[in-house]
Amino acid sequence: MAPEPSHKPLSASGAAQDEPYLPFARPSLDEDTIEAVADVLRSGWITTGARTRAFEAALSEYFGGRIAMTFTSATAALEAALLVAGIGPGDEVITPAMSFAATANVILRVGAEPVFVDVKLASRNIDLDQVEAAITSRTRAILPVHFAGRPVDLDRLYEIARRRGVRVIEDAAQAMGSTWRGQRIGARGDLVVFSFHPNKNMTTIEGGALVLDSAEEAKLAELHRFHGIRRTPEGDIDVELAGGKSNLTDVAAAVGLAQLPRLDAFNARRRELAALYFARLNADPQPALPARDDAGHNWHMFNPLLALGRMTIGRGEFIRRMHERGIGVGVHYPALHELALYRRLGHARHGHPNAERIGRETVTLPLFPAMADSDVERVCGAVREVLAGAKAGGAA
Ligand SMILES: Cc1ncc(COP(=O)(O)O)c(C=O)c1O
Structure with missing residues (x-):
């Protein structure tokens, strides 16, 4: 499916890119x-x-x-x-x-x-x-x-x-x-x-x-x-x-x-793509990958955690730089007790450290059945490039 023209990304230099925009999710409708x-x-x-x-x-x-x-x-x-x-x-x-x-x-x-x-x-x-x-x-x-x-x-x-x-x-x-x-x-x-x-x-x-x-x-x-x-x-x-x-x-x-x-075939392809991410997603600073144990997993999403402590940029800027490279990145999810509604209802802001950490560091990389293996390579290459340019103590 052709990308929406409004999604046509600009490269870091501001030039429109040739490669189609890769969203983080897309339905397969034949x-x-x-x-x-x-x-x-x-x-x-x-x-x-x-x-x-x-x-x-x-x-x-x-x-x-x-x-x-x-x-x-x-x-x-x-x-x-x-x-x-x-x-x-x-x-x-x-x-x-x-x-x-x-x-x-x-x-x-x-x-x-x-x-x-x-x-x-x-x-x-x-x-x-x-x-x-x-x-x-x-x-x-x-x-x-x-x-x-x-x-x-x-x-x-x-x-x-x-x-x-x-x-x-x-x-x-x-x-x-x-x-x-x-x-x-x-x-x-x-x-x-x-x-x-x-x-x-x-x-x-x-x-x-x-x-x-x-x-x-x-x-x-x-x-x-x-x-x-x-x-x-x-x-x-x-x-x-x-x-x-x-x-x-x-x-x-x-x-x-x-x-x-078509669901079983969709999920089989998702598992292949997830395996490819595990094999190819290496960067410096390295994001923490989701647990590899994938028995029974349909790989609805692939959500690494950014090593924000070793980066010079925040998650928002990481997402923006990925978008510049034509790649959509999602956030799933902020911790529930940190949302305005639940804070207003009296839920303490802290107390669930894993949820809070995930809420701060998580990013969702593209994963949907119509992706080619080369799309995963492209995502991994972009992650590597963005993180190399954002390494604390390294080149800015
Ligand atoms: C964990 C979870 N619960 C509930 C929902 C709500 O689903 P729906 O959009 O079909 O209402 C979603 C949708 O994103 C979800 O991810």
Whole structure:
């Protein structure tokens, strides 16, 4: 796909570059997908309908027969999951101190309180050693994140949850196709939520899914998904609760139906590209690479930590210099308790050192299935060049 003209980068000398702009993420949408969308648009039925039902059936099969419900986003699906679990005012939910804001915001949105636990530096996942100590009489759920698609230790997580009598809502927004001990994330567990945002390993443009076992809870989730409307066997409608409106459209579902069969190939390519980064990303000062152990990892992102203490420039300037070289770099994520909202709510600014360090130092390098091996070489070359020019004590 041609880059947006506005993204055409300038080189350090100010000259427009010949190489196309390399974003840090880009969806792989083929002509069949575009045709499938066009078919829906021509059909006269463009909102929730047969395609959405077919996509939910395909997801259910993918997750070993569990119930799969689609939503307009993972954020909406997470909120529905919390409501289905009966979580509300007065309740605490334990969640990692480093994630996308949606992970914690949804807890606030249902009136409950997020309790942040630090993440492990190597895995970036919630530190299960600290989870148990954070459980109080008000804790109703643990809401872990499979960060960048690296699976959380589900055996340990569910052992703690079962023993302490709390629910689990897995934020698997980034974990489509990840596995834990050979089993897909989502194929087991309590309430599991995925995202199909365009940056994710498969997309529906915007979209998400809630995977669960209980038909009763699915009925409740349906009420939250669509205005609280219940249809009686007689064909009347009634409204049971003040539900939201977060049903997926058939246009989005058509994209999802075309993406799902390609997911394994997408993820296999992501793993190859990640392996190439591990082999080629050497610079001075050397960034700290993510943990290499990639069993079950879908490599949704590749996030090294910059050695800021040994650099003469900050992260913002690093990103700007990479952009000058035609390369997009993201930041995933600042520590949640350091965000203005959570500070205002009284969360201490310090106390989760790994999340804080990641929040300061992390950068997301380009990683998406359509990348060529030479793109990884190009990124590594640019990182090397930018860091060589920013080495503390070296040439400026
Ligand atoms: C960890 C995590 N949780 C939740 C979300 C929210 O997903 P969505 O954009 O589908 O609402 C995202 C999306 O970036 C995410 O990365």
